[in-house]
Amino acid sequence: MAINYKKCPRCGKRDSIPIVYGYPTVELAEEAEKGKVVLGGCCVMEDDPEFHCQNCNYQWNRLEAEEAAYGEITGFKASVGGYFDGFTQVHIDFAARQIIRTHSLDDPEAVFSKRLAVKTLKNLPGQLKDMDLLNWKRRYENSQVLDGTQWQVEIQRQGRILRKSGSNGFPDKWDDFCRLIQKISGRPFA
Numbered sequence: 001m002a003i004n005y006k007k008c009p010r011c012g013k014r015d016s017i018p019i020v021y022g023y024p025t026v027e028l029a030e031e032a033e034k035g036k037v038v039l040g041g042c043c044v045m046e047d048d049p050e051f052h053c054q055n056c057n058y059q060w061n062r063l064e065a066e067e068a069a070y071g072e073i074t075g076f077k078a079s080v081g082g083y084f085d086g087f088t089q090v091h092i093d094f095a096a097r098q099i100i101r102t103h104s105l106d107d108p109e110a111v112f113s114k115r116l117a118v119k120t121l122k123n124l125p126g127q128l129k130d131m132d133l134l135n136w137k138r139r140y141e142n143s144q145v146l147d148g149t150q151w152q153v154e155i156q157r158q159g160r161i162l163r164k165s166g167s168n169g170f171p172d173k174w175d176d177f178c179r180l181i182q183k184i185s186g187r188p189f190a
Helices: 026-033 062-071 118-130 174-185
Strands: 016-021 038-041 051-053 073-082 086-093 098-103 112-115 139-141 150-157 160-167
Touching (some): 026 038, 098 174
């Protein structure tokens, strides 16, 4: 899992403690006195905070942590293909607002490049979140298929690169991901 729910979305520190709801036991009250938990009260609402930052006192829930994690994506590279069909590679750079697409069997001079609209880039983290991209497993395998399809996604985030890949095995939202890349680039990706 690539989302650190305990990382403060405001200051970026990982010095957080859980917020516990309900009527506290004696033991829980002692834990709160020691600064190991924060008592959140007896009533629990759906969007109540779950974590408390000891550095900046900010409080947040899992949804906000997910939004922050997807907001840290600065770009990604994705490739897909097989031995006989070659490989398609796409690189999306958020800062440069650019997508570059190549195919291993094309003329090396036939690189496709396109400047991306600000709106496209603004919507992209939410679309990737809908596909649960950061929570994809590191590796997907289907050893029953030979010479099939291999793929890799390299997600660039502030301070970290995440790699997800597969050989004839795919995450649930793989087809949605391919359609999104195809929509953004205007070129086939699968």
